[in-house]
Amino acid sequence: MGKGEDTRSMILDAALAQASEGGFESLTIGTLAARTGLSKSGLFAHFGSREELQIAAIDAAAARFADTVFAPALLAERGLPRLRAIFAHWLRWTDDSGLAYGCPLHAAAIEFDDRPGPVRDHLVGHYERLQRNLERAFALAVDTGELPADADPGQLAFEALGLVFAYYHAARLLRRADAAERARAAFDRLLAAAAPAA
Amino acid sequence: MGKGEDTRSMILDAALAQASEGGFESLTIGTLAARTGLSKSGLFAHFGSREELQIAAIDAAAARFADTVFAPALLAERGLPRLRAIFAHWLRWTDDSGLAYGCPLHAAAIEFDDRPGPVRDHLVGHYERLQRNLERAFALAVDTGELPADADPGQLAFEALGLVFAYYHAARLLRRADAAERARAAFDRLLAAAAPAA
């Protein structure tokens, strides 16, 4: 029931592609209308305001991220295998989810980090959830004994996030072919340094 | 001679403040005219196009970054002391240079990473220079023997850059008070892990 739902998710697909390509600021009603073939007013009616469109786009991106990065990693055994799976999926998540360019959530995070409002709130919610999930994955590696009891999951999650950002930077802005390799090496080193003194 | 030069640099000061607060996309002629008290056309005449204004703003930000982060670090002895000085200045560079919000260059890097043109070229130039300078600082620590001969300056610079990005993220978006502490701890760990096996 309701073909409006279908149209809405079709619009959000286009919105993520647009945000990936041109940043969140490029997510305008007119651009998106042209991209979807809808009229401006027809598209507008699905959201009621640009802000609600932005919020819906962030929620859609966050859901797709969870499905692409974290969900499949649950198939790997808890501990280091799962951590490596998360990281590996993360580096390829935009490609795997059909986004040809950068991560929409990363773009939004920089554009809205000093702009209070519901858009920023949703974004913060996503990244806090992400941080918690990542910390939990590290904590499980402590449980399995693969990481020592005094390892700090919060600190490790902080550093792992930094590696992803460094990868985005090297891959997208600098176009360096060795970006993924550098990131993987760094993640391995991070895990090795956190492991018991053998 | 020429008060145009003074006005121009006054405009660029305002441009950096604006880009820090609202991102590079918020660097419009109208906003900047209101901020400086000039008329739109009067301001416009100093640059000839918005693109040239953006380029001038990036160059100004890059120059200020070099003066704030790298220049004073040359006073520290080469090797680890200088590396620590660079990193410490880096975490506070926007505050130290009078920018109340985020790093304009970081904002521009995300907004232009998939938008070819002269603006992106200038940005890439800055970040490649930054990468080289950082690598050189690590290489000097190899020369002094504080880091082993098989340490990889390129890899270390990659990871250090990631720590700064993680700091920006935690401090600006998540508003976490321990962001700087986390970054410093990670940098210490990075240097310690790279140091000779004692």
Add this chain to the structure above:
DNA sequence: GACAAAAAAGAACGACCGTTCGTAAAGTAA
């Protein structure tokens, strides 16, 4: 103080922005 050059202002342009409203088309259920 006169005069040329530089700097700033003012008005207008076409384009796009988000948004509103009235209307037409498409879908759904009886």
Add this chain to the structure above:
DNA sequence: TTACTTTACGAACGGTCGTTCTTTTTTGTC
């Protein structure tokens, strides 16, 4: 088919965008 709701369109709005002109004001020099 009828009646009703959902969905989409088209036109228009006030506003801002970058940019182009012309005119006025300010600056620096003899």
